[in-house]
Amino acid sequence: MPPRRVITGRSQEPRKRFAEELRLLRTERGESLRRLGETLGWDWSLFGKMENGETVGGPEVVQALDQHYGTAGLLLALWELAVADPAQFREKYRHYMSLEAKAVSLWHYAVCWLPGLLQTEAYARTLMETGILKGDELTRQVEARLRRQELLTGANPLGFRTVLSETVLRTKLTNLAQWQEQLEHLLTMGDRRNVTIQVVPHSVGLYALSSTDVMFLRLADGRVVAWVETGISGSQINATADVDYLQHRYDRVRDLALSPADSRKFIMRTLEEAQCEPSI
Template sequence: MPQRLVVTELSHEPRKRFPEELRRLRNERGMSLRELAKVLGWDASLFGKMESGATLGGPEVVQALDQYYGTSPLLLTLWEMAVGDPTQFKEQYRRYMLYEADAVSLWHYAASAPPGLLQTEGYMREALAAGGAKGKVLEQQVEARMGRGKLLEGDEAPPFRAIISEAVLRMGLRDKRAWREQLEFLAEAAERPNITLHVLPFGAGLHGLTNTNTMFLRLLDGSTVVYAENDVRGELIEESSRVERLQRAYDAVRDLALAPAESRMFILRLLEELPCEPST
């Protein structure tokens, strides 16, 4: 995965950001346009025009670049935003994806599902299928979501804190093996140095974020944005006063949650309660 950015000049306007990212990624590889063209099989002049902003290219070449650089789905998301294609992400969520890629720290409250950055493929597959996705669309959405998890990997990964409602951990999946893998992954993730997990037990009662999945992103310029989502709608919140109110609510919820060590033990106990898989 490319190293995290340490500059603040990158634009959040998709038509400008797309060529900026293309230039940055190629320069990080130390490649010329000709070398990139030789590896991927497109003409060097096309990559030059895309990096200058003269053309956006097509989805096939953008997907190839995403695969080569290991950035999926960032470049395709930028391309969709730049051409105004709403097929994969709603506008506010697409903007959120840009902020997420740049965040220097992230913290999350999970009201109804494990944090997206910590979901296993099995969980994503069943959740997306339950929402109506199937066939090629399902595979594309699973692949896009799997790419997001790379954000928390490697030496340059940002710190991530998640508070997970006990309801999330009790709901489970129809596929018991996939659910076991999800719980095991959460327990393993809790041991990473950049990840802190809390479990919010049922006994904590009602609170200010009870029905709202909430992700806070601290950006390079020191500002914070929030993406809040429930079963009906999602909203990107950038207004400082609203962000501050949500931050206070999050801090109050964190005070009610179990400590990280207790939280990991809670997840391990849930694993012990799962029925053993039949021997083969």
């Protein structure tokens, strides 16, 4: 197939194209960022960050821009492409993100930290700060992680099950208020019909997958692939025999886990314990 011809000269990368269109629409009207902010009721600096590609904003502000410019949903369509663009993620995770965007259901086991799909902003930022990310890049990656959660909360949410080692709930944030917020967020997400959260208590003893953080992704063609994560990188498992082996071990772990109802009670007790801790 011959390469796609570029007619407009504008970027073919969704995130950059979205920023370019925002800047072009505003400058063609001769509006300043400050004037745009005053008109729409948002801080003008948000629009500057959107035009610079630092953030893509949320659907509410994009819908307001569509109405303001009379673009009939064009900006919202570009925003959806920008949100799903794997290029926004760090290079070593882009392949996984492209798989996740195509999945029709997900199920997961967590060794020691919560899956990104269930993290609050404070939890994600604290976790990423333990690595090499800093400044604007840290902020961009936190925002990208939070936008992924629309897979669970959007108009057509994916089915998602996660089985959490008790270690996940015992490894708290040092900021007590932020940790309470994270536990409350888990309870809120667990109330969604498409989300199932289970906990494997330490009392069950040794069990399979105790050192393997794994996500299973069912794709539209019916295939199931597994993604195994370490603290350094992740790897995709495609071979049917290997995926079946991991799935069998996952099923055994799920059988050992508390029921969703009892897992909710476990999380609530953890929250109550956190609320009783003295603030430092």
